[in-house]
Amino acid sequence: MEKNNYPHLTVFGWNDSWQSAWGESAHFGNKGFEPARIVAQYSKQYRVVTEDGEKIAAVSGKYEFEAGGRSDFPAVGDWVIAQPLEGEQRAVIHALLPRFSAMTRKEAGNVVDEQVIAANIDTIFITNALNQDFNLRKIERYLIAVWESGARPVILLTKADLCDDPDRKIASVQDSAPGVPVHAVSAHMNKGKEELAPYLLPGHTIAVAGSSGVGKSTLLNWLADDSLQQVQGIRESDARGRHTTTHRELFVLPTGAVMIDTPGMRELQLWDAxxxxxxxxxxxxxxxxxxxxxxxxxxxxxxxxxxxxxxxxxxxxxxxxxxxxTEKELAHLARKEQANSRKAEKKAGKHSGAKSKRGSHERNRHSLIDLE
Known part of the structure; x- marks a missing residue:
């Protein structure tokens, strides 16, 4: 077994499996290279944690050039091969360690591309509020993405203090998600925290997913016993929450668990699920x-x-x-992916053909020169 040379990273989920993956990496042994975990993402910049603490990082030019699509770039929760810059609080990201799980969605708009919401997650809390915004169909939609991710789904019904009949709604969720744990919690009433203890284990990574305003940031602050994220109230007109979290970020809870808070999504567009x-x-x-x-x-x-x-x-x-x-939606997405692949192959073929023709013209021109 590989010796753990990065004890500080254990707090952020580093373990024997990651140590082994690091030892098998093509970058292993490169002077100045070391593993780091993505703890926050801001457009093309990242905040990473290394053995020596946190640094601001960006991918190398080679990494950016070779990336095939958006999902090839790091996401919160990823373990990366980083090169801290001497004398600076910055680092360069050269590669990803292979992900064991990743929750993804289709990129917003008409672009047919995959976006990674969070990576290397053990458990995903699917949150839905027990108020007027309660929606079984949304829960089913998130379940599709979570089962596809490779992580374990757990459904949290938040704001239980706002529901007159939580047992009926819990039963309806259990019918729609057979075999999936369902917990009703209320941060306001400090209710249900003990039920979540089995998931909040040291080194265990949990992502919190759900629509805007279901109480994800409140849940994080409650479990952390600290104000880690700003929270906002709900609109009285439709009981829907205002958008709070604007970026994905990873936090270490007092229990030793690692939790990833994600921005709310009005609609989760499925990807290859x-x-x-x-x-x-x-x-x-x-x-x-x-x-x-x-x-x-x-x-x-x-x-x-x-x-x-x-x-x-x-x-x-x-x-x-x-x-x-959702069956029709996934079939439609698959057809669009295939069409885009055919276009890309055709474009690559034309490009290759053009290069071949240019090469032929060059050879003919040189032949004429030689004859002259």
Whole structure:
């Protein structure tokens, strides 16, 4: 087993597995290179923690040139190969250590690219408020992304003090997320913290995800017993929170757990999450396997187990509608990705052909010169 040469980084999640990955890195042994963890991200600049403390960092020119897309760049939670600059509180990032998990989404707008929300996470708290903004379909959507990430999902229903009947909503979440732990908490009433203790282990990395205003920053401050993040109130008109966190940042809690706070998202656009989708809706897939016909469309065929479940009410029609909606969305995204790949290949082929033609013209020109 590799000796841990970076004991200070253990506080931020460094362990034997990362020590081994560092030893296998192509950059291992380079003078002046050392591992660091991304603790905050600001556009193209990062704050990293090294064995000697925190530094401001940016990727090297070579790194930026060779990056294929946005997801190739570091994200909060990533372990990177850094080169601290002598006499300065700055560092240069040369490479990533391989991620074991990453929560991603489609980049906002019409750009077909993957954005990493947080990396190397053990558990993701999917937060949803128990007020007028409570939404089962949003929870299902986040579950798709979390199951796809490789991290463990846990659902936190925040602001339990604002709900008259939390047990009913908890039961509805449990029906929509079978097997996933569900906890109702209230920072205002200091309720439910003890239920979260099994997740808040030393070196364990947790990301907090959810829509704007569900109480993610309040949750962080409550668990930290400190005002680490600014918080804002909710709008009285629709009970929706105002945007608080503006960047992703990693904090170490008193328990030794590492928590990543993320900006709220009005809508989580899914990215390449077929496996996560199947896991989230495994109950519907199980019903579909019981249909008389293997290619059943679940509309009018005889012996359709899905339709029978919908008619009897054992399958919620809104859950099934979300299942179909996200299926179409992922299929549409896959087609766009394929189309973009074909365009890129065609462009690369034209570029290669142009270079070949230029080379041929050059050879012909030199041949004519030689003949003269």
């Amino acid at each position: 077929a496996d996560g989708w199947e896991t989230t809706f495994a109950d519907i897939a199980e019903l579909a396997s019981q249909c008389r016909f293997h290619n059943c469309s679940h509309e009018s065929e005889a012996g359709c187990a899905v339709k029978e479940a919908l008619d009897s009410g054992t399958l919620d029609s809104r859950r099934y509608a979300n299942y179909k909606k």
